[in-house]
Amino acid sequence: MTFTIEVELLLDIVLCIGIFSLAFLSLSTSNIFKAVLFFICMGLLVTIAWARLKAWDVAIAEAAIGAGITGVLLLVTIARPRIKTLSEEASNHVS
């Protein structure tokens, strides 16, 4: 039997696999910087997914806000000095 694979179906399958694997990688890495970068890459793939669903307005918004604003906010958040937990402050006072 011969299967004709349409290019669009292939693109959709690649997008699905890419989005899910990037999401899983973003949640499972131990380095927080890598997690944010995976999230930004996932935002790019989700933009293409919105375009494939013919939701053009959402695709433009996802491209600008998902990668541009949310990605920058996450990067800036992890670059701030880390807030100490109460137990760490107590141990700092004792030592």
Add this chain to the structure above:
Amino acid sequence: MFRNLHSNEKQLIQCDGHSTIRTWVSGSIAVTLYMTLIAGLISSQTASPSLKHLVYESLSLSGVENPVTAVLLNFRSYDTLLEIAALFSVVLAVKACLPKQDTAAACSQTGISTSPVLAHVLRALVPLIIIVSGYLLWTGAYNPGGAFQAAALIAGAAVLLSLSGYHFLNNNQFRPLLVAGTAVFLLAAVIVSFFTGLILQYPVSLAAPIILGIEIVATVSIAATLFVFYSQLNEPDHSSSQCHREAGP
């Protein structure tokens, strides 16, 4: 900004030895849920009448030609009003609860490492971004586009400018911009009620200019809101006059 990220690499967030059983159980539950959703999607028929026909039939009454903009700003404008009000309350919370960086530490920074490449590129890029976002705002009535997309572009341009050292926006200058979107939308909602009897019921002949006016003010307001989210996190405090930071070259 990116210099700080290297120093934080020592403070990695490690998973403390999660058990493999927990991983397998949660993974199988997630996969089962996902398969159920996909099966439901594939086997469902569109039983309900689609709203697309209703939207396209009433499109001429809405004042715009793009069905997405018609739904967002005319048919379901109440939802958009609440959305802009929700953004406004979030920016109030951000300004109140997220303290800016310590002024002394900020003054001791001799200056952000502004790369000349970024400054040069931005000289050409920022005017283009402003033009493109103005185009997106205007073309939201006819093509995909609209106020949110234009606002996100302007906010991105403002973040780029801030990253290249142009701390040009004072905190106090921002307040009327943040309020304007919600205020103008509410005013428009109430004023049209004097003419048509229902709030947010635009008169059909005036619907297009009303929508455009609301979109213009909403764009500026949402762009200011998104930029305040960023600047509360990253920029030093400008309202105190202890250290003088002037705009870069």
